[in-house]
Structures are given as C-alpha cells and as structure tokens.
Amino acid sequence: MSRKMKNKVVTNLTIERIATEGKCVGHHEGKVVFVQGVAPGDVVDVRITRGKSSFMEGEAIKFHEYSKDRIDPFCSHFGTCGGCKWQHINYDLQKTYKRQQVVDQFTRIGKVEIPEVMPIVGSANTRYYRNKLDFTFSNNRWLTREEIDSGAAFERNALGFHIPKMFDKIVDIEHCYLQGDISNDVRNELRAFALSNSLSFYDIRNQVGLLRNLIIRTTSTGESMVIVQFGGDNAEEIDLVMNFLHEKFPQITALLYIINLKKNETFNDLEVVTFAGRAYIEEEMEGLKFRIGPKSFYQTNSDQAYELYKVTRDFAGLKGDEVVYDLYTGTGTIANFVAKQAKQVIGIEYVEAAIEDAKLNSLVNGLENTLFYAGDMKDMLNDDFIAAHAKPDVIITDPPRAGMHDDVVNMLLKLAAPKIVYVSCNPATQARDVALLSEKYSVDKIQPVDMFPQTYHVENVVLLTLKS
Numbered sequence: 001m002s003r004k005m006k007n008k009v010v011t012n013l014t015i016e017r018i019a020t021e022g023k024c025v026g027h028h029e030g031k032v033v034f035v036q037g038v039a040p041g042d043v044v045d046v047r048i049t050r051g052k053s054s055f056m057e058g059e060a061i062k063f064h065e066y067s068k069d070r071i072d073p074f075c076s077h078f079g080t081c082g083g084c085k086w087q088h089i090n091y092d093l094q095k096t097y098k099r100q101q102v103v104d105q106f107t108r109i110g111k112v113e114i115p116e117v118m119p120i121v122g123s124a125n126t127r128y129y130r131n132k133l134d135f136t137f138s139n140n141r142w143l144t145r146e147e148i149d150s151g152a153a154f155e156r157n158a159l160g161f162h163i164p165k166m167f168d169k170i171v172d173i174e175h176c177y178l179q180g181d182i183s184n185d186v187r188n189e190l191r192a193f194a195l196s197n198s199l200s201f202y203d204i205r206n207q208v209g210l211l212r213n214l215i216i217r218t219t220s221t222g223e224s225m226v227i228v229q230f231g232g233d234n235a236e237e238i239d240l241v242m243n244f245l246h247e248k249f250p251q252i253t254a255l256l257y258i259i260n261l262k263k264n265e266t267f268n269d270l271e272v273v274t275f276a277g278r279a280y281i282e283e284e285m286e287g288l289k290f291r292i293g294p295k296s297f298y299q300t301n302s303d304q305a306y307e308l309y310k311v312t313r314d315f316a317g318l319k320g321d322e323v324v325y326d327l328y329t330g331t332g333t334i335a336n337f338v339a340k341q342a343k344q345v346i347g348i349e350y351v352e353a354a355i356e357d358a359k360l361n362s363l364v365n366g367l368e369n370t371l372f373y374a375g376d377m378k379d380m381l382n383d384d385f386i387a388a389h390a391k392p393d394v395i396i397t398d399p400p401r402a403g404m405h406d407d408v409v410n411m412l413l414k415l416a417a418p419k420i421v422y423v424s425c426n427p428a429t430q431a432r433d434v435a436l437l438s439e440k441y442s443v444d445k446i447q448p449v450d451m452f453p454q455t456y457h458v459e460n461v462v463l464l465t466l467k468s
C-alpha cells in the first residue's frame with residue numbers, strides 16, 4: 001500500500017450494499033471501499049488497510065449512524081470469532097443478500113441469459129444447525145484489549161476457534177450457537193478437566209503439547225462422534241483423557257482418538273483409534289442410511305442438505321430409466337439419494353476413502369444400480385470412460401469452491417447430456433462455468449439454498465438444458 005494511503009481515514013462513508021464474501025461496499029472519491037463487519041445503511045469512518053488503484057479495503061473505526069436493519073448479535077464471541085459474521089443482520093435480510101449474490105454473479109461474471117432467480121430456500125434453524133465442529137487447543141489464548149491493558153495474569157490455555165488470519169491465536173469458546181448441547185458440554189468439560197489435571201495444550205509455534213484438536217460430529221438421529229487429536233503419545237495421559245470422556249459422556253456413540261505428531265492437523269493419512277463405541281455414526285434421510293466415518297465428508301447442515309438434495313432431484317426430473325452421472329460425488333450421498341429414481345447412477349470423486357464410503361452406503365441401503373470410481377475428474381471423465389459406460393441422460397455436478405477444471409467443462413460440452421444439474425457452494429465459479437457451458441446449454445432454473453445462516457455463504461443449484 002502506498003505511504004499516502006496508509007492509515008488514511010475515510011470519514012462518513014455510507015455503506016451501500018453487500019458485495020462478494022460478505023464484505024460491504026461504499027464509494028469514496030470514485031473508488032470502491034470494501035469494509036467488514038458493517039451493514040448497508042451504516043455511516044462509518046473507515047481506516048484504510050489496503051489500497052489499490054481501483055479499490056480500497058478498510059476497517060470501521062467509528063459509527064455515525066447505524067443501519068435500521070441491524071440487530072443485536074446473540075453470541076458473546078461475535079466480532080472476535082470469525083464464525084458467524086452476519087449475526088448483526090436479521091435473517092430475512094441475510095436471505096435477500098444471499099439471493100442477490102447469486103443474481104450479481106450470474107449477471108456480472110456469467111453474462112448469460114438467466115431466468116428469475118427463485119427465492120432462497122431458508123433454513124428453519126438459524127442456530128445450532130451444524131453437525132460438525134472442529135475446535136483447537138492452544139497455549140496462546142486470544143486476549144482482549146481490556147485484558148491486556150489490565151496488566152493482570154490470565155489463563156493462556158484455550159480451546160476454541162482460530163482468530164481469522166491468525167494461525168496461532170485461539171479464541172476460548174464458552175458457548176457456540178452452531179452445534180447442539182453435547183458439543184458445548186464436551187468442549188467445556190474437557191477443557192476444565194485438562195486444566196485441573198495440568199495437561200498441556202498444544203503450542204503450535206514449537207509443535208509440542210498433548211491436546212491438539214477436538215472434532216465433534218452429531219446426527220439428526222441423536223448419534224455423536226467425538227475425535228480427540230493428541231500432539232504427544234504419552235499413553236497414560238491419553239488414557240486419562242479418553243476415560244474421562246467415556247465416563248462423563250456415555251451417550252457418545254463413537255469415541256475416537258488420533259495421535260498426530262505431524263506439523264499439520266490433517267489426519268487422512270493417520271490411524272484413527274476407536275476408544276469406545278463404533279467407528280462411525282449414521283445419518284438418515286428418507287429412510288436411507290448414510291454411514292459417516294471420521295474421515296468422511298458429509299454436508300454440515302443435515303436438514304438443509306436434505307432440502308438441497310430434494311431441489312437437485314427435482315431439477316434432474318428423473319422418471320426411472322435414466323443414466324445419471326454424479327460428478328464430485330463425495331461419499332455418494334446425492335448418487336444414493338437419487339438411485340431409486342434412476343436406471344443407473346455413476347459417481348466419481350478423487351478421495352478413495354470417500355468412494356469406499358459411497359459403495360458401503362449403497363450396500364447398506366440395498367441399492368444395486370450404483371457404480372463409484374475414484375480419481376481426478378479431469379483424468380477420469382475421458383473418452384475411454386464414456387466408451388466403457390452408458391452415456392448420461394442427466395449429469396449432476398457438485399464441484400469444490402474452485403469450480404470445474406476446463407477439461408471437465410469441455411468434456412461436458414462434448415457429452416452433451418440433455419440435462420445438467422449444477423450444485424455449487426460458490427456462485428462465482430459456478431457462473432464462470434455456466435458461461436462456458438452456455439455454448440450448448442440454456443439456464444432454465446436457479447435455486448439458491450441457505451446452508452449456513454449467520455454467514456455470507458450461499459449454495460446454489462442451476463438446471464441447464466441442452467439447446468435444441
């Protein structure tokens with residue numbers, strides 16, 4: 001940033017609207033100014049933190065007027081924890097902004113002809129809607145300005161969430177509104193037990209410490225999985241912690257642990273030990289069972305996942321005689337969900353363990369018309385694959401945030417299936433891909449779904465139909 005811009009304060013900036021990634025925008029001397037943590041209608045002074053020739057970024061340092069749409073955030077950690085950035089905006093408006101994001105991306109990036117974007121499918125639960133949370137132990141608790149200024153000595157161990165953009169600072173969480181009771185109870189009891197037994201909390205800078213990470217997963221059927229990651233391998237201490245959890249929370253149906261002496265917290269390559277109960281939990285949807293292992297992906301809002309899958313199935317419009325490709329199938333949830341309405345479903349995904357889960361889920365549910373393959377989509381979906389399998393009548397695609405690789409888009413154009421249902425957690429890359437597909441496809445329906453209330457994230461489903 002140029003010296004001239006540094007610490008410059010823009011006064012009385014009127015926040016006009018919400019742009020991408022939840023940032024709000026105003027205008028100053030012809031330039032766009034992006035500001036976090038404000039709402040359209042606020043009038044603020046902004047300290048510039050980044051300046052480019054066409055835009056600036058900054059933080060609000062003084063509020064002159066508050067937007068009439070503001071509400072009081074309900075969480076005491078709001079503003080420090082990066083989890084629910086939109087708690088200050090009422091839920092109806094959150095939904096309006098989310099839908100608007102989809103409209104904006106498709107008109108600005110997609111530049112394709114689109115039908116009216118449908119009203120977003122809202123989440124009945126706007127709190128306690130997540131089925132998975134990931135907490136970090138740290139010996140470097142985030143201290144507030146008041147705590148630092150008081151000069152007093154504070155407990156520095158913490159169990160909670162990372163402060164945004166700070167890899168080594170953790171906000172100690174007392175209550176999180178994202179996941180139901182067992183989650184708050186397990187986290188708080190485990191922290192208290194660790195402190196009273198002087199067990200070490202992980203020191204990420206020096207890569208030492210016993211307690212490293214805690215993952216809690218729950219299902220709508222009342223099952224729960226608790227995974228503790230240890231950064232040390234002292235068997236006695238590990239036993240102490242696991243026995244404590246087992247005795248205190250007999251309702252945990254899968255109590256697991258991992259010894260992770262690596263530099264990072266990912267554990268796909270590590271052994272997961274079942275301490276008590278089963279090695280998995282089971283979610284249910286329309287009578288189908290989905291087995292979720294410690295390494296399996298499952299949509300984190302189960303109720304809204306059901307809404308999302310219903311929209312997807314509805315857009316696919318299956319009659320029973322279609323061959324469906326489910327690209328980026330994960331653990332095959334969509335594939336298995338639509339299997340009863342199709343002749344055959346073929347799922348592709350690059351995580352091998354997820355494909356094993358997908359096959360298992362077909363087996364558990366007695367579905368015999370599914371096939372699953374592991375591999376990178378751009379390599380898997382080639383002429384040989386198509387020659388060896390039936391051509392698709394419907395393609396469902398649900399890629400990661402980055403969207404689809406060009407080779408995959410080109411293959412879809414070559415395949416020219418009558419229908420593509422494109423599910424995405426990032427309307428920007430979805431709009432980009434749809435623009436490429438518009439060479440042969442028209443956009444028939446656009447349905448946003450809210451999976452993550454209190455955040456700016458939006459899921460979006462698009463129906464593309466082959467032009468005649």
Ligand SMILES: C[S@@+](CC[C@H](N)C(=O)[O-])C[C@H]1O[C@@H](n2cnc3c(N)ncnc32)[C@H](O)[C@@H]1O
Pocket residue numbers: 297298299328329330331332333334348349350351354375376377378398399400425
């Ligand atoms: C948004 S998730 C889709 C999840 C799934 N449809 C569901 O609802 O549970 C995207 C999936 O794409 C997979 N993936 C990412 N890049 C891939 C690639 N290049 N080739 C194949 N699969 C990929 C990820 O592992 C992940 O499971």
